[in-house]
Amino acid sequence: MQKVTREILLAKAAELLAAGTVNRVLGWKAGEFTYDVTPALFTTAAELEKDFVYGPFSGANFSKYLVKETRRDEGKVLVFLKPCDTYSFNQLLTEHRFDRERVYAVGIPCDGMADIQRIKDQAGDGVSGVECDGDNLIVHTLYDGDKTLAMADCLAERCVNCKSKKHVAYDELIGETGDVIDSHRFDEVEKLEKMTEDERFAFWQNELSRCIRCNACRDVCPACTCEKCVFGNPNSGVENKAISDSFEEKMFHVIRAFHVAGRCTDCGECSRVCPQNIPLHLLNRKFIRDIDNFYDEYQAGAEVGQRAPLVNYKQEDLEPSEAVERSGNNA
Amino acid sequence: MQRIGVFVCHCGTNIAGTVDVKAVAEALRYEPGVVISTEYQYMCSQAGQDMIHEAIRENNLTGIVVCSCSPRMHEATFRKTAQSAGLNPYMVEIANIREQCSWVHKDMEIGTEKAIILGRAAIAKVNLNAPLTPGETPVTKRALVIGGGIAGIQTALDIADAGFPVDIVETKPTIGGKMAQLDKTFPTLDCAACILTPKMVEAAQHENIRILSYSEVQDIKGFVGNFTVQIKKKARYVKEDICTGCGLCTEKCPQKKVPNEFNLEMDNRRAIYIPFAQAVPKVATIDPNYCTMLKTGKCGVCAKVCTAKAIDYTQKDEIMEEKYGAIVAATGFNPISMKPFDEYAYSQSKDVITSLEFERLMNAAGPTGGKLLRPSDGKHPHTIVFVQCVGSRCSAHASKGKEYCSKICCMYTAKHAMLTRDKYPDTDVYVFYIDVRTPGKNFDEFYRRAVEEYGVHYVKGMVGKVSPEGDKLMVQASDLLADKQLHIEADLVVLAAAIEPDMSARPLATMLTASMDTNDFFTEAHPKLRPVESPTAGVFLSGACQGPKDIPETVSQAGAAAAKVIGLLAKDKLKGNPCVAGSDEWMCNGCSSCERVCPYGAITYVTKEFRMPDRTTALRRVAQVNEAVCQGCGACTVACPSGAMDLKGFASSQIMAEVDAICK
Structure with a gap:
């Protein structure tokens, strides 16, 4: 597979800008450290040349940015989409959240993105920079010099359990598109299902009690595109960012999981951005697995305009009582 | 702040028997917004209504809560009372403390506590109620009758006679239904065809009736x-429109081995066929499963012999869309499969038949030309055993059969026994029964005649086993009155199979959102007082699709359903339901979730310019509800991911207030 490099993307962006196909580019630029890459908007080739970066931390899913970006201006916006991003892209189109005509989508292949937490776990404290070197990462540390880690050991969970290398939407492809992968992404959910109720409660209590209500998961989630969020309501009692309760008493994460049920493409952005490393994607995956089990396999965003099973009654649908029976104590 | 009046009803002892109504009224007096709380023997009586009327006037009430029976019973009554006192009818809430409280509790203390909680929830809701005004919708003055049996035909004729156009949709190539297959009808023994076919012809010739035979409702x-x-x-x-029904094609068709479903597959028909001589419309139909031309492209005999040039092998299914103001379900019944009842050897011997098959054997147009001959060897049977209640009145825990009584079997079995003895006095006829149920005008007299004048042997008891031995059927049965086992060497055994709703009823109910019982019979709006209406407005029930029925009962129900349809179609406009959905455009994402779940097509989208909080202007796609079309089902409010959809009269805030009040 062709490796995507900064140069290739720069050249493509410059070409499309010059041709007038697009008048702005959604891309990444470096933050304080090489590993806190942030999304940014570029309007000229010069800006791109100066700040545009691409590397193992360019993991942000740009689909959601299109909701606001396409409203902002006339003309098209260029967006680079990894295979997993294209599912969110389609799901947002299904929900009419942006105008397809305002977007030029370039599909880029992806071998997986790195998770800085996994790097820190292996390289110790004081990581000051990370560089790519073939299949390895060179990690600069403040106290311990450079360390070489295998990229395979640093992949984010969503990339280890990558569900698809296939681009389901694009105007143009760099390299080649791949296939849907028979991944092991539900293994972790199965483990949770096998727990007793008490064990499962303890597991989630432990995880969710760390939540600081920074709203990063909500803000990054491509399924969370409400004009006004229910949690933005001052009367909801959940607006505060401070930890006002020990454990999800206001059920922020559970309500959020319900809100995105059937629409979540399992892009994994929620867990990627969580500063407390809460495995939020597991809540969504449980929904996806249940939907698969009860209503046949369904991948949100696989096609534009598809009808999600939860909001599409069919006569052969499972009776609710049967669903309860089948899922036993996991209902 | 609302000024709320609370009125607690005793309903005689219906409520007061298990609920301390005085305590309820007292407890609810101190709820937020309540200015008066009182109780009375019968709130729905004129005196009770006057009391509410007075209280509204005297206390300037802005809302009332009536703690009484189900809103299905008297909500309309109390809304009218409130309206007469100058209150908006939608400021009335009913706390159901009868069906959902006093009737299900035995303990006064628990019942009272629950009644207070239910009252409190209703008060919490009224506090958030707003006056609503219903809109009006026009009525399409045309009815659809689904099913062309005697029920459907009679309903259609009665509606058509009142001057409204009616379409009958029938899946079979002809109307007529089960009655067309019958020989004679009880209790008068006049021939079924003689009384049915004039009605079929009348329907076909009626200027207001259109028959869509060989057609199905799809959506x-x-x-x-x-x-x-x-x-x-x-x-x-x-x-x-071209076929003259001459029948030449049905005689010349070389494909002769097609089981004839009209004669219950006891003989064969051709691949092109007219079900029976008096079929309406009298038009041939090609069975695509058997036609050699359609299957292999080689034959074409029917096209060659047809002088009218009516054969068209290229014809395709056609989908038509029509508008109706009312729909009548008349999908009828079928005998149940005898497969699970093999103790009667139905699948082992051709001489064990169902009553409907017996009906065909006795019919002059049937496979034997009306002669009672055994299907196996064509011989005349001498000993005939009728078994009643096969699959009817089974225990709820039984692995097979129906719990209900199929109602018609006692009478048709008496008829069969009587006709057999009348035509063939040399026969011995036994009828095994659990009970003989013959209520109905001249019904019991009819059954007595079979026993007393025709010498039919009625035996109380069930047949345990039928075993074919040689060309005989060994019937083992118990005679409960004589307390002994009987062994009868029979030539023919006739099973009175239970009847069940037609298979098409369940999918139809789903399309109509009409409710059904566990046996797939359509449910009435009220079992006693609204027996021909479905709880779904505009849907009416005719015939056996609502429950087992004989012909006289079916015809009277068909007429009743027609009267209800006429009452509806006679109106120019219908008052709508003001409890409709509305979208908060500032919250709406334009995601189309609501549009996709709306069963009425009431939601459309517009792209509008919005002034955004950051002082920019943005074009946003937002949902809009057509209030004339919305039926207030609330599906959209649940589907909406951002909570932009809400239902007037049942707003999320109101429901939450009720829940909060209950959980307080």
Whole structure:
């Protein structure tokens, strides 16, 4: 597979800008450290040349940015989409959240993105920079010099359990598109299902009690595109960012999981951005697995305009009582 | 702040027997917004209503809560009372402390506590109620009758006679239904065809009736007064308007081995066929499963012999869309399968038959030309055993059969026994029964005649086993009155199979959102007081699709359903339901979730310019509800991911207030 490099993307962006196909580019630029890459908007080739970066931390899913970006201006916006991003892209189109005509989508292949937490776990404290070197990462540390880690050991969970290398939407492809992968992404959910109720409660209590209500998961989630969020309501009692309760008493994460049920493409952005490393994607995956089990396999965003099973009654649908029976104590 | 009046009803002892109504009124007096709380013997009586009327006037009430029976019973009554006192009718809430409280509790203390909680919830809701005004919708003055049996035909005729156009949709190539297959009818013994076929012809010739035979309902959208129905006209490969029904093709067709379903497959028909001589429409139909031309492209005999040039092998299924104001379900019944009842050896011997098959054997147009001959060897049977209640009145825990009584079997078995003895006095006829149930005008007299004048042996008891031995059927049965086992060497055994709703009823109910019972019979709006209406407005029930029925009962119900339809179609406009959905455009994402779940097509989208909080202007796609079309089902409010959809009168805030009040 062709490796995507900064140069290739720069050249493509410059070409499309010059041709007038697009008048702005959604891309990444470096933050304080090489590993806190942030999304940014570029309007000229010069800006791109100066700040545009691409590397193992360019993991942000740009689909959601299109909701606001396409409203902002006339003309098209260029967006680079990894295979997993294209599912969110389609799901947002299904929900009419942006105008397809305002977007030029370039599909880029992806071998997986790195998770800085996994790097820190292996390289110790004081990581000051990370560089790519073939299949390895060179990690600069403040106290311990450079360390070489295998990229395979640093992949984010969503990339280890990558569900698809296939681009389901694009105007143009760099390299080649791949296939849907028979991944092991539900293994972790199965483990949770096998727990007793008490064990499962303890597991989630432990995880969710760390939540600081920074709203990063909500803000990054491509399924969370409400004009006004229910949690933005001052009367909801959940607006505060401070930890006002020990454990999800206001059920922020559970309500959020319900809100995105059937629409979540399992892009994994929620867990990627969580500063407390809460495995939020597991809540969504449980929904996806249940939907698969009860209503046949369904991948949100696989096609534009598809009808999600939860909001599409069919006569052969499972009776609710049967669903309860089948899922036993996991209902 | 609302000024709320609370009125607690005793309903005689119906409520007061298990609920301390005085304590309820006292407890609710101190709820937020309540200015008066009182109780009375019968709130729905004129005196009770006057009391509410007075209280509204005297206390300037802005809302009332009536703690009484189910809102289905008297909500309309109390809304009218409130309206007469100058209050908006939608400021009335009913706390159901009868069906959902006093009737299900035995303990006064628990009942009282629950009644207070239910009252409190209703008060919490009224505090958030707002006056609502219903809109009006026009009525499409045309009815659809689904099913062309005697029920459907009678309903259609009665509606058509009142001057409204009616379509009958029938899946079979002809109307007539089960009655067309019958020989004689009880209790008068006049021939079924003689009384049915004139009605079929009348329906065909009626200027207001259109018969869509060989057609199926595929999809139903809309609501009372405004249904849109998709009907599939199946290809019959014969031009209906040209075919003269001469029947030449059905004689010349070389494919002779097609089981004849009209004679319950006891003989064969051709691949091109007219079900029976008096079929309406009298038009041939090609059975695509057997036609050699359609299957292999080689034959074409029927096209060659047809002088009218009516054969068209290229015909395709046709989908038509029609609008109706009312829909009548008349899908009828079928005998149940005898497969699970093999103790009667139905699948082992051709001489064990069902009553409907017996009906065909006795019919002059049947496979034997009306002679009672054994299907196995064509010999005349001498000993005939009738078994009643096969699959009817089974225990709820039984692995097979129906719990209900099929109602018609006692009478038709008496008829069969009587006719047999009348035509063939040399026969011995036994009828095994659990009970003989013959209520109905002249019904018991009829049964007594079978026993007393025709010498039919009625034996109380069930047949345990039928075993074929040689050309005989060994019947083992118990005679409960004589307390002994009987062994009868029979030539023919006739099973009175239970009846069940037609298979098409369940999918139809789903399309109509009409409710059904566990046996797939359509449920009435009220078992006693609204027996021909479905709880779904604009949907009416005719015939055996609502429950087992004989012909006289079916015809009277068909007429009653027609009267209800006429009452609806006679109106120019229907008052709508003001409890409709509305979208908060500032919250709406334009995601189309609501549009996709709306069963009435009431939601459309517009792209509008919005001034955004950051002082920019943005074009946003937002949902809009057509209030005339919305039926207030609330599906959209649940589907909406951002909570932009809400239902007037049942707003999320109101429901939450009720829940909070209950959980307080």
